[in-house]
Amino acid sequence: MKCDICGSTNTYIKNYKHEYTIKSKYIEFECDRRFCYECNSIVYDNYLDDLASQKAIDIYNKNYGISKEKIIELRNKYTLSQELFAKIIGCAKKTLISYEKGTSIPNDNYIIILNSLIHNPLLIIDLIESNKGQFTKKEYSKLQDKLIQNNNINQLFFDADFTPTVYNGYTKLNKNKVLNMILYFAEDVVLKTKLLKEMFYADFLYYKNTGASITGLEYAKITHGPVPDNFDEIISTYVEQELIEYKIEFIQDYENHRISNKIKLDKNVFLKEELETMEKVRNYFKSFTSKEIAEYSHNEKAFLETEFSKKIEYDYAFDINI
Ligand SMILES: [Zn+2]
Known part of the structure; x- marks a missing residue:
């Protein structure tokens, strides 16, 4: 690796205080960074710099968003594949993978959805019902089976076809x-x-x-x-x-x-x-x-x-x- 300032290839690594501002939140932490031995300038090091930005994202997610561990834990609780879970929360599979790897920051919308699912796991049914068109018939019944078997969610909680009657007060179950x-x-x-x-x-x-x-x-x-x-x-x-x-x-x-x-x-x-x-x-x-x-x-x-x-x-x- 070569110093951009003086051209020297004589470099070393030392612990360094990183400071980031992510979505107007100030984040600081220490980790390794490469320096020039001759002029003491910072030398760009793809590997170390990636690790540092990864760490910054991680700290942001833990403190202000939602951590990758929590997302994985939530999805596993429902025993759902990334593909199905992504469909339910309304994002691309690729996006969900990046959240679970911690390589990106979930946008605020998803932070709200994921946190409310952690708070109230039953809300997943509302998400499924409101995105019903997204699922094939097979996927939908698979989802229903999984949630009923693995999460002890009663069949009742899934929408039956609603018919207004004098017994439900002409109102759809909410x-x-x-x-x-x-x-x-x-x-x-x-x-x-x-x-x-x-x-x-x-x-x-x-x-x-x-x-x-x-x-x-x-x-x-x-x-x-x-x-x-x-x-x-x-x-x-x-x-x-x-x-x-x-x-x-x-x-x-x-x-x-x-x-x-x-x-x-x-x-x-x-x-x-x-x-x-x-x-x-x-x-x-x-x-x-x-x-x-x-x-x-x-x-x-x-x-x-x-x-x-x-x-x-x-x-x-x-x-x-x-
Ligand atoms: Zn230098």
Whole structure:
């Protein structure tokens, strides 16, 4: 290697403080650099200079973006190939490879997507559903199988073909709203029975006011009152994904099923009016015990006129007592 300044080929390597500014972030670190023995100027060394810029990218990704290790870990968690995972997040396979190798900095868009997947693994379904056209039929069913088998994601979370009916409040199931409605009511730990009733009241009250439900959930009549249909599957998926915590406590003869949040509620998924409805329900039942709210719901026409284990029509919302 030859010095550009004096032409000498007599060079040496020493530890050097590198300073970079990447996307307006200042980054400094020490690593080897080549110098001229005669005039002490920096001598360009492809190998060492590449290592240094690699290191700069790495530090940036770790501190301000997302590290390559986290991306690989995330993809492996879903047991997806680079090709499929790239399609899901909406980038080229080549781009994903460069992120996983740490040779480039993910653009802000992907940083947001990847971090939100780490935060809430279920969001992958929304990404898949919204890019459905990208996948062949075979790929789509492979994806579904993998996520159901390897990630304990329930079939329910995949879009069935949506048909507006009186049982879903003419509203398409919105998984993000289901999760955040649970997080909303479970903010300071809630008993399962109470949570299920509050969800019923929120969806039905909203339907009464607007002709649509908030979540698109279907409700059914069980002994304890009206509850979201398939609720156990929904809850266990959220527990598996570590989005909520579910604990059973025994107090004398009672079994308490406690639900609490493991991630932060995202109010932005709701419309203002939806939040107001949920707030109204929460305040109305604030002092009710699980038993009291269950008994209260037993007087609803929605409950009285529906057969056990049958779905409840949203039109009963017009008779709701709240
Ligand atoms: Zn020189």
